[in-house]
Every structure is written in C-alpha cells, then in structure tokens.
Amino acid sequence: MPDTDAIAVPTLTSEFPVVGDDPHIDAPLRATVRRLSTLLGRTLADQHGQEMLDLVEQVRKLTKDAKSSDSEASAQDVQNRLAELPIEQATALTRAFAQYFLLANAAEQVYRVRSLQERPASESWVPRTVAAVHESVGAEGLQEAVDSLDVRLIFTAHPTEASRRAVLTKLRKISDILENDTEDGTPERRRQDHLLSELIESLWQTDELRRQRPTPQDESRNVLYYLTQLYRQTMPGFLDDLREELRAHGADLRERQVPLRFGSWIGGDRDGNPYVTAEVTREVLQMQAETAVELAIDVVSELIGDLSISSEMTGQDEELRASIDADLAFPSEVDEVQQRMFEQEPYRLKLGTMRAKLKATGERIRTGAPHVHGKDYYDSEELQDDFSVLRGALARHGGRRAADGAIAVAQQVLAGSGLNLAVLDVREHSEKHHDVLARLFDRVGELDRPYMELSREERTKVLAAELASRRPLVGTALAEDETILDDATRTTYKVFGEIRDAHRQYGQSSIETYIVSMTHGADDILAVALLAREAGLVTLPGGDQNRSDISFAPLLEEVAELRHAGEILDEMLSDPSYREIVRLRGDLQEVMLGYSDGNKDSGVITSQWEIHQAQRLLRDAAARHGVTLRLFHGRGGSVGRGGGPTYDAILAQPYGVLEGEIKFTEQGEVISDKYTLPTLARENLDLSLAAVLEGSALHTTPRSTPEQLDRFGEVMQQVSDASYARYRTLAD
Missing domain, CATH: 1.20.1440.90 (Phosphoenolpyruvate/pyruvate domain)
Known part of the structure; x- marks a missing residue:
C-alpha cells in the first residue's frame, strides 16, 4: 500500500525513485516529492472523484510490478488496462503523471539550489578557476585571458519545449514556497500547504498546451521573460562577484567589458520556418x-x-x-x-x-x-x-x-543588455541565396549558361569576381521591375534590407551575424556577402571607405562538410574581398558546428568525433590566415542534439581552439531547467564562464604527447567507424 497522510488520501507515486538510489541522501527530497504528490492527489480527488485517484494508484502499482518482475506478462497487464480506458480517463491519467513529474522536477530544482548554497564559496566555479589561472600564468596572464572573454549564450526556440509561460510561472511560485523549509505540523507548514494546494489546483485547471501554434512573437515573449529575470536578478551579482574575485588576484574587468552576454535566434532563424519573415x-x-x-x-x-x-x-x-x-x-x-x-x-x-x-x-x-x-x-x-x-x-x-x-x-x-536586450542572429539555408542570385545573374545575361548550372568551383569564381567589382548587381532594377524576383526570392532578399533598417533604428549590435545553414563550400558564404553588399551592408570601394556592418558564419553540419572544414575556411579566407570583410569585423571569423543533423547523418559517436576533428582543422586554418576563430556550438539538451555537461563540453575542445570567444545555443527544451530559478541560472553562468577562462588560459598546448594523441586518434577512428557502420545498418 502507498503511504497515506492524515486524511487517508493516497499519494500518486510515493514509492517512485526520484533522484537516486541512496535513501539517506535523497530522503529530504523524497519527502518533499511525497508532500507535493499528496497535494496533487487531493486535487485529483476533488476534481475527478476518488475513482480517478484509485485508477492512478492502480496503474502506478501495475507499472511498478512490471518493472520489478521484468516479465512480458506484467507489461501486457499494464497495456491491457490502459487500452480499455475511455479517452477522458486516459487523458486525465496522462495529465496526472505528467503533472507529478513537473512537481517532482520543481522539488528537485529547489534541492539543487540548497546544495549549491551550502557549498563553500572557495569551491565555486569562478573563484576556483581564477585562482588556478593566476597560479599558472600570474596576474598578467590572468588579465590577458579575461580581456579576451566573450562568452555568448544564444537562446533558441525548439518544438520540444511546449510549456506555456502560465505553467512555468506557477512552477516557479511552487519552487519559491519550497525554498523556505518548514517542519511538519507547524502553522508555517500549514500555510505553505494551503498555498501549494491552490497553485496545484490552478495548475491542474490550466491547459498545458497552446491550442494555436505559437508565433515567433510568442516565442520571443517567452525568452524575454527569462532574459529580463537574468538581467534583474542574476547578472548584477554575477558581474560584481567576478570583479571582486579578479581584483583579489591582480586583474579586473574593463569598464565596458561584458565577458558573458546573451543572444537569440527567435525572430531571426528563417531556415525551414516560413513564419519568420x-x-x-x-x-x-x-x-x-x-x-x-x-x-x-x-x-x-x-x-x-x-x-x-x-x-x-x-x-x-x-x-x-x-x-x-x-x-x-x-x-x-x-x-x-x-x-x-x-x-x-x-x-x-x-x-x-x-x-x-x-x-x-x-x-x-x-x-x-x-x-x-x-x-x-x-x-x-x-x-x-x-x-x-x-x-x-x-x-x-x-x-x-x-x-x-x-x-x-x-x-x-x-x-x-544594451538597447536590444539580446543580439539577434539571422539564419537561412544556403540554397535560398543562390536562388536569388540566379535570377539576378541570369537577368544580366553575362554568363555562358544559367547560374544554377554552374559547378561549385565556377560559382565561387563568378561570385569572387562580382564581389571584387564595384558595379551594383541589383541597382535600381528591382524598383523598376519587380518581376525579377518571385515571392520566395523576394522574401529572402528582403531580409537584408530589414537588417540594414534595424541597424539604423537600434544600432549595429542588434544584428551582428548572418548564419548560412548547410554550407558546403566558399561559394555559399560569398553568395551571402554579395547580397549583403547589394543591400548596403557591405561596401568595398577600397581604402578607408571600406566597411562591413555584419559578419557571416558558415554552419557545418554533416560529416562530409565537417571533414572538409579546414578547406572550406581556407578557401573563404583566401578570397581577398572576403578577407577584407573579416578584417573589417576585427579579424574574427565565426563558424557554427551543428550537432543535430550530424547525429542524424552518422550517429552520436561519429558525429562527436568528426566535430572534434573539424575543430582542429578550423583552428589551424584560422591561424594560417591570422584570424581569431569563434566556434558556435549548436548544442541541444538531449545527447542526440549534442547535449551534456556544459563545463566538460567546453574543456573537451582541442587545445588552442578557445581564445576567449565562444557561442553555444541554449535550446528551448533546457532553458526552463537552467534559468527558472536565480541560483541555478547563476550556477550555469559561473560554470560557462569558468570553463572558457580555463580553456583559454590553460589549454593552449596539448595535454598529451604527440604519440598519445596519435594513439587516441587511431582508437577513436576505429570506434567511430564501427559505430557509423552499425548506425547506418539501423538507419537504412
């Protein structure tokens, strides 16, 4: 029988393991989860009667028995019981278990906060890292590493994040109540339970799903909620503590330096999303x-x-x-x-x-x-x-x-925060830009055959020559003849004008980078640079009048492109016009690495190994051209999307890759987990900055001998090849 409370209302899942197997370590957390599930059980009984609560307990027990016996018969019993339920009962049952896990997660977040608050300050990420860097390279080396810091966390929308802000707000209030620990039977505990019961009842009566597809504006409002809380509650203490820690070791932040800032894709990510106009x-x-x-x-x-x-x-x-x-x-x-x-x-x-x-x-x-x-x-x-x-x-x-x-x-x-809160990246598929240029070049009629029939090498030569020339490819032609572009190509081209107008209204920090998905060669980047020139974002007349108001970043995703990453970057930077654009942007070249499509293409192990090797190739190519490399990691929450511990992922990069510059995505599926509670948000900022500082200052040379690196590469390649072969067998 499950545990009961004073009025004999059963809890939902009182015997479920919550966070681990040690009953002593997890006892306080288990008690809190049991408390919340009891209150949820009362809500179920109030809203749907004792019969529904009994059904939940029955399914829980059948599931537990099936798991412990590991028999097909027991599993079939669960399936049979669920199959016979009317849709209304099945829906309520599903919601009951879903809300249990929401409440359990809220409780777990509170206990994560408590464990962080009990940790000695000297063991926190930033103090420990600053001390280690100072000990290794001294105050001057620490200052140099700090001066180079530019860590960017980019918030993105994602379909796996379906929680409404109304649900997130209620869960935040529940967490706030639980942060104040009280003893059972006290007036304070009774007041808390009353407030928790009210919130859980409201949560149960709130539709978790939006009945209309969220618009990019809706997604932006959701992210603005988190960004506002970060700037109000987390960033002041984060920056103040960082300054004090640095000063204690003979370094400091520059007056206007922001070593960690936020960006967004929401409203700028057009690749595959026709609603982002x-x-x-x-x-x-x-x-x-x-x-x-x-x-x-x-x-x-x-x-x-x-x-x-x-x-x-x-x-x-x-x-x-x-x-x-x-x-x-x-x-x-x-x-x-x-x-x-x-x-x-x-x-x-x-x-x-x-x-x-x-x-x-x-x-x-x-x-x-x-x-x-x-x-x-x-x-x-x-x-x-x-x-x-x-x-x-x-x-x-x-x-x-x-x-x-x-x-x-x-x-x-x-x-x-600036006057735009978050820097907006714009992203579009590489072929969209060639579609626009095909109509423009074919209108001019100077090529010996249609633009889209050119090979990649031929396109690169044509685009390089056009970018180096001073003539306008578009000029006033579009104003005189709107039929030059159709609806699709006009929509693509119009975005460059919108970027130009945004710069005039909000300053150039509002949109700094244009990302090109599915980059296969230098022609994909030269194409975007040419369209930006036509829109007035780039001018290359020569001398002091040259300017570039935006940077361009290739997105390398599939194995074939990752293996040729160095060649692609080398070809881009070898073009004089494009190299001048990079010079105008501070000799900084951003390259984005995609984890999701690489994993779908080759499996987790091969994808990760190819990305690791690509980083080495990109590092060496950038160094040959005297360019600082900023890698943008398109990581998601799940392992299949590049997820994993942020600190370990940053430090696992090859030596010399980190020079203070890094970007990585915080996808919708994990934003609420990392940033709902201020203490957890602060922990994520601390560990992200500490990892980049450590990697930039202390991982500039190999940690292993050349022989060890060669052996490591051989073993990893064998593992990757075997993994890839097995993955393709399953996928095909």
Whole structure:
C-alpha cells in the first residue's frame, strides 16, 4: 500500500525513485516529492472523484510490478488496462503523471539550489578557476585571458519545449514556497500547504498546451521573460562577484567589458520556418528594444535613489556640469522644479536626464521617429558614455568607491543588455541565396549558361569576381521591375534590407551575424556577402571607405562538410574581398558546428568525433590566415542534439581552439531547467564562464604527447567507424 497522510488520501507515486538510489541522501527530497504528490492527489480527488485517484494508484502499482518482475506478462497487464480506458480517463491519467513529474522536477530544482548554497564559496566555479589561472600564468596572464572573454549564450526556440509561460510561472511560485523549509505540523507548514494546494489546483485547471501554434512573437515573449529575470536578478551579482574575485588576484574587468552576454535566434532563424519573415524580425527587434529600455529605466531609477552626493560636500565637476547642460537643452520630464530640487545633487540630476533620454528612446522605438542626438540614445554606446561621465566625476571628487561600486555594476549590466536586450542572429539555408542570385545573374545575361548550372568551383569564381567589382548587381532594377524576383526570392532578399533598417533604428549590435545553414563550400558564404553588399551592408570601394556592418558564419553540419572544414575556411579566407570583410569585423571569423543533423547523418559517436576533428582543422586554418576563430556550438539538451555537461563540453575542445570567444545555443527544451530559478541560472553562468577562462588560459598546448594523441586518434577512428557502420545498418 502507498503511504497515506492524515486524511487517508493516497499519494500518486510515493514509492517512485526520484533522484537516486541512496535513501539517506535523497530522503529530504523524497519527502518533499511525497508532500507535493499528496497535494496533487487531493486535487485529483476533488476534481475527478476518488475513482480517478484509485485508477492512478492502480496503474502506478501495475507499472511498478512490471518493472520489478521484468516479465512480458506484467507489461501486457499494464497495456491491457490502459487500452480499455475511455479517452477522458486516459487523458486525465496522462495529465496526472505528467503533472507529478513537473512537481517532482520543481522539488528537485529547489534541492539543487540548497546544495549549491551550502557549498563553500572557495569551491565555486569562478573563484576556483581564477585562482588556478593566476597560479599558472600570474596576474598578467590572468588579465590577458579575461580581456579576451566573450562568452555568448544564444537562446533558441525548439518544438520540444511546449510549456506555456502560465505553467512555468506557477512552477516557479511552487519552487519559491519550497525554498523556505518548514517542519511538519507547524502553522508555517500549514500555510505553505494551503498555498501549494491552490497553485496545484490552478495548475491542474490550466491547459498545458497552446491550442494555436505559437508565433515567433510568442516565442520571443517567452525568452524575454527569462532574459529580463537574468538581467534583474542574476547578472548584477554575477558581474560584481567576478570583479571582486579578479581584483583579489591582480586583474579586473574593463569598464565596458561584458565577458558573458546573451543572444537569440527567435525572430531571426528563417531556415525551414516560413513564419519568420522580414516583418516578424522587425517586430521581435522592437519587442526586445522596448524591454531593454524599460530595464535600463529601472536600473537608472534605482541609482537616482542611491547617489545623493552633494556638490556642497565634494565640489562641482565641470565635465559633469557641461554634460547636464547639454541634456537640459532638450525639453524633457526634468523640468525647472526638478532642476532646482537637485541643484546641489548633480549626480541625481544627471541620472534624471539619462532616464529622460531613455524614455525618449522608448518613444522613438515605438513611433519609428528618427534619432535626435542629445534627446534620445541611438545605441548602447551613447548610454555608456553617460555612465563614464558619472564615474569620472565621482573618481575626481573623492567618490572612487561609489564609481567602482553599484554604478559600475549597473553600467556593465546595461552594457550587456544594451538597447536590444539580446543580439539577434539571422539564419537561412544556403540554397535560398543562390536562388536569388540566379535570377539576378541570369537577368544580366553575362554568363555562358544559367547560374544554377554552374559547378561549385565556377560559382565561387563568378561570385569572387562580382564581389571584387564595384558595379551594383541589383541597382535600381528591382524598383523598376519587380518581376525579377518571385515571392520566395523576394522574401529572402528582403531580409537584408530589414537588417540594414534595424541597424539604423537600434544600432549595429542588434544584428551582428548572418548564419548560412548547410554550407558546403566558399561559394555559399560569398553568395551571402554579395547580397549583403547589394543591400548596403557591405561596401568595398577600397581604402578607408571600406566597411562591413555584419559578419557571416558558415554552419557545418554533416560529416562530409565537417571533414572538409579546414578547406572550406581556407578557401573563404583566401578570397581577398572576403578577407577584407573579416578584417573589417576585427579579424574574427565565426563558424557554427551543428550537432543535430550530424547525429542524424552518422550517429552520436561519429558525429562527436568528426566535430572534434573539424575543430582542429578550423583552428589551424584560422591561424594560417591570422584570424581569431569563434566556434558556435549548436548544442541541444538531449545527447542526440549534442547535449551534456556544459563545463566538460567546453574543456573537451582541442587545445588552442578557445581564445576567449565562444557561442553555444541554449535550446528551448533546457532553458526552463537552467534559468527558472536565480541560483541555478547563476550556477550555469559561473560554470560557462569558468570553463572558457580555463580553456583559454590553460589549454593552449596539448595535454598529451604527440604519440598519445596519435594513439587516441587511431582508437577513436576505429570506434567511430564501427559505430557509423552499425548506425547506418539501423538507419537504412
């Protein structure tokens, strides 16, 4: 019989193993899960009667018996019982077990938080790593490694993440209640149980599934929820603790440096998603920008309350006064009354004008009005300039601790969020760009046969020559004759114009990289660069007038491309025009590695081994061309999508690959697990940054001898070949 509570209501799965096999270690967690399942059992009895609760217990017992006996007959008993259920009962039964596991996961997250909070600070990821790097390479080497840090976590939507925000919010509230541990039988426990019962009842009556397919805008709102919480609750403490740890070892963060930031694919990932149009990209960018401005207003408003420094005590600062006067030249909410009120408190007055400019920025974004310098902010750099004015004045007038304290943290938080909250990547399939160029080249009629009949090598030569030329391939032709492009190719080409417009509205940090799926050769990247040039994102007239407002990243996914990764990158960087684009982008070349399609193509072991070898090839090719390599790992949550422990995955990269630069996806299926609770979010940020810092500073040479590496390669190749052969037998 299952455990019972005081009123003899059975729990749902009181005997299920929850997190492990040690009853002593897991006892508190098991008790919490039993508590939640008891409350869920009461909800079931209230909503559907005792009969439904008895059915749940019956199926649980049959399943447990089948598992323990490992007999086909017992398993058949379970199947027979389920097959005879009416659809209404089957649905309720399924929901009961699904909600049990949601509640069990919420409880487990709380206990993960407790274990982290009980861990000594010296054993945390960042302190331990900073100390190790300092011991190995000294303060100067630590500073050099920190200066190179640019860790980017890219949030993506994914069909396996089906949870609605309404469900996630309730689970978050349940976790918040459970964080306050209480003793059974106390008034506090009874109050908690009342609140938990209310939430569980509401959870049961909430439809877990959206009845309409979520739009990219819906997905963006979901990610904005997490990003807002991260910037409000997690990033300030993360950056402050990192700065203090670095200073204790003779290093520091640069004033505007953000060693870890966030990006997004939602609203920019067009590959295979016809719902992501240029218009959708525009809407998502506006949503992100409005949220970022609201966040900045809140941060600045909090500082206004803190910086009550009087010029009567410290003296006037001419640079600060001049900056305030320039701001007050524009009408704003900082009227004469406020100016008189804060006449002797210039820091509050300056922050007040900054808040006014942020509000004007929000209005500009909503209305699409043009930027007016001094009235609103064009991009994050202008906001950062105002922070620098504040900190400089404080430092000159005896307020260095204030300058390096809360205001410094606020500056760095807003340097990360910027005025767009997350950098948006754009992604499209390689063939889409060739479809556009085929219509353009065939219209010109200079090729000896249609563009799509050219070999890959021939296309590369044609595109290289066109990119090096100064003539416009499109010019005014599209405006004069819209039939040059059909609906599909026009949609593809229109995105480049949308990127250009986004840069004008939100600054170039809003969209920095265009990713090309299924890149098979250099022609796939040159094609995108040429279309970007036609849209005005790239100009290469020569000399100081050259510019590139965006970077281009090949996405290598299948085994064939991974094995030729070095050749593809070498061919790209050997083209003078494209090499100039890379130079204009800071001599940084991003390459994305796809895990999911490689796994589908060759199986888990072969896919991982080929990606590992591809990283070596890319590292060496980038080094030959004097380029910094940033690898973008398209990892998912499951093993089949490249999932696994983030720290181990980062450190498992070949030596010399990490130079402070890395990107990896946080797919929808794992975002809620990693980022719902602030402590878990902080843990994920800490371990990600620590792994990149360690790999960049300490894994610059092989850990093994050449003979060991050769032997390792031979063994892995044998394992990979055997795995691939077996996988293809199953797949084919």
